[in-house]
Amino acid sequence: MHKEYIDTLIAEFQLNANPHIAEGQKAYMRHQFEFLGISSPKRKEIQKAFFAKSYMPDKEYMPLIAKELWKRQEREFQYFTQEFVFRYRKHFERKNIQLFEHLITHKSWWDTVDFMAQKLVGNYMLLFPEQRQKMSDKWIASGNMWLQRTAILFQLKYKQETDTALLASTIRQLCHTDEFFLNKAIGWALREYGKNHPDWVLDFAEKTVLHPLSRREGLRLIR
Numbered sequence: 001m002h003k004e005y006i007d008t009l010i011a012e013f014q015l016n017a018n019p020h021i022a023e024g025q026k027a028y029m030r031h032q033f034e035f036l037g038i039s040s041p042k043r044k045e046i047q048k049a050f051f052a053k054s055y056m057p058d059k060e061y062m063p064l065i066a067k068e069l070w071k072r073q074e075r076e077f078q079y080f081t082q083e084f085v086f087r088y089r090k091h092f093e094r095k096n097i098q099l100f101e102h103l104i105t106h107k108s109w110w111d112t113v114d115f116m117a118q119k120l121v122g123n124y125m126l127l128f129p130e131q132r133q134k135m136s137d138k139w140i141a142s143g144n145m146w147l148q149r150t151a152i153l154f155q156l157k158y159k160q161e162t163d164t165a166l167l168a169s170t171i172r173q174l175c176h177t178d179e180f181f182l183n184k185a186i187g188w189a190l191r192e193y194g195k196n197h198p199d200w201v202l203d204f205a206e207k208t209v210l211h212p213l214s215r216r217e218g219l220r221l222i223r
Helices: 002-015 019-028 040-050 059-070 075-086 096-105 110-127 129-142 145-153 164-174 180-194 198-207 212-219
Strands: none
Touching: 002 040, 002 059, 002 075, 040 075, 059 075, 059 096, 075 096, 075 110, 096 110, 096 145, 110 129, 110 145, 129 145, 129 164, 145 164, 145 180, 164 180, 164 198, 180 198, 180 212, 198 212
16 A cells, blocks of 8 residues: 555656756755756645545554655655655654654755654644653754754744743753854744743843844844
């Protein structure tokens, strides 16, 4: 079943390839990835059939399918995979964090990592809150920028459920860097939380030495 699912998807994507569109997509992504040249609206249209409840594989096959598709050279397969995994969010298991780490650290760039941080890891941590501190500590210590960015961003849409102590601790451990993707993520996390809790963000920014980019982004909507 899972092999048929993969083979059918590959065939359908290849059938809709457009080299002209692919050139523009590759240029936008700084030629880091190959593309088939399927526009986002077209890809989502194709995916509908594969995401139909009656056609979705049993959850036990999800990690295997995800890893197989993630290996594919063309970027559209990574986009499909993260949305495919997201369809199982209500049935995530504790062990799935290993899969998320694998996906985050392979073929890494903001276009997939940001989706997975919010949609996959974010939903996972709501199901398994006891994992938040443990995994955040691990990712911060890993030295992997994309895991560190995930540690900053997974609570992005939590609003009232945000663990502010963990958010503050994570930012303070990662704010002493010139790495654009980390400083931008810090600013993004603060700006998002500040939409509902501006006083907390202002107080935190006053007491914390932040990179100018993080400070500017974090306080942009408040000031």
